[in-house]
Amino acid sequence: MQQNFLNLLPEELRNMTSDLYDVILERSLMRTYQNLSEENKTKMARVFDSGTKEEKIDFLKNYLGDLQKIMTEEAKKIAEEIKK
């Protein structure tokens, strides 16, 4: 969806929105990754390197379930950073 929505945005604002989204997603994933046990970090690397589609979806659901909440927090943080 994001991509389709982004495509509708005027050029001058599209890249800014997309870049911010990238930062938020990356920071959120880093936070969730750091919370994983070593065993699950290895599992994540394996699943997303060579796992099946189902395994990937299962991993996202089971181990990165709070990603949405974290993304909301990170969106707030980045907005604050920019306002400064």
Added chain:
Amino acid sequence: MGIEIPNININGVRKEIDEKNAEMEKREQEKIKEDYERLSKQEKPTEKPIEGKPVEEKKEGSEEKKKPSTAKTMEGKEEEPKEKKGEKEKKKENLEKEITENFNDELKKIKSMPDKTGGFNKTAELKMKKTEKYFQLIESWQDLAYLDNYKGIKNIFSELDELKPSIFFYNLKKARITNSIAKSMALNYKEWKIEDKEKLKIIKNFVKEQSKEKNIFYSKDKNLKEIAQILASKNMPYKNNIDAIVKEIENPDIKSETIARMADIEKESIEKKKQSLQRLKEDMKSDKLPPDEIIIEQLKELGIDPKAASEIFSEASEILKIPEVQKKIQELRNIIEKTTKAEKGKEIPDAVKEVKDYIKDEKKGSPWKTGFEAIGGAITFSLFLFILLVLKGIGYFPGMAENKKKKIG
């Protein structure tokens, strides 16, 4: 069948009935579409084999594949008895007439829905419902709208202009739907049974008309580029055909990109062109905005008043016209660049990179979509909104609701 239009207030029961009716209508329309598609397939003349590829391969899984007559058709076209052909044509004509009548009936019903009853809030609510019905009708009609040369769709757009609805992110939704209809016109170009000149005229006029509105979410030139690409993938000639579309592109960069793309498409194999069209169709199908409820909920989570958000969205065109805003865009771009650069310097484990790519790759079509995609979409909405607010010089993004007039940016 049909949406019963109440003369009294729309209450919960009414809503339930409406939903059930809509569901039934949807099912019926889908059935009609299926019947129509089946009939169209039967009716379509057998296509010429492409690049030495047998026709059977192209119709994988279809019933025609099993028929022995197919091979014969490839060699010398087996003529169908005239009577049978005439019968089929008549059946198809009737079905097309029925489909168009069905959609027109729906349009009449929606038109008759009240939109000016009661006070301001009630009127806004009624307009909102009516607009949503119009949008739903457009979406179910657009693939077959060539049957009436898009007259019905154009009629809905006139109604929407008159209605002046204030629904959440109206201009965004309208831009999305306008873009999609124009692409459908190109996608259904060959099924559309009028002269090419007429088709091109209808497409051009539709795009032109919609671009008059100055909706920042709708780019006439980008839409024309997409149309040209679709027509090229459908093997339409550039001269005296696609060039009529390209001529309408005003932005010189987009125009030259389009022309270059035309040359690339021309070199592509038929199979590749077919794949591109298939991908586009899939993208169009999955191109759904998250439900309003999810966006509203997410905006609230972020401390944004959804009503204010929607208003800012509708003001976006005006905001971007303010001369100081243009200066601020550059300033903001610099700040964001600085942030992203700093981020790029950080070490990211490969596993995180892979998950990021996976989440961003929407073509995976995972069930995750229903939850995460919608939230991701809502966050993107919020970010865009935040940028607009910064550009406008007011900030009541996260945690700033109490400080609405604080200048930022």
